[in-house]
Amino acid sequence: MRLQTFTPLILCFYCYVFVANLAKANNNSQNQGVTNYHVGVVLDMDSDIGKIGWNCIQIALSDFYSAHNNYKTNLSLHLRDSQGDNVQAAFA
Known part of the structure; x- marks a missing residue:
């Protein structure tokens, strides 16, 4: 038992x-076998266009990887605030 x-x-x-x-x-x-690619993004985060653009980029990247989860590449986005001067932000 x-x-x-x-x-x-x-x-x-x-x-x-x-x-x-x-x-x-x-x-x-x-x-x-996942390869990370680091990508710099320069946006003016003080403007509405910069904030909307950053949100759109993140949503698009998230949607892409949820639809293609077998991809062996991964984008790592690094945001840099231009503070209104794109040329100076690109050189920094």
């Missing part, structure tokens, strides 16, 4: 360990 109640518990434990390892292996295989 004791073995009959103990067997489902062991089976559940092994299933949990199997699923956890499967999820970890799947996550590791998705992250292998």
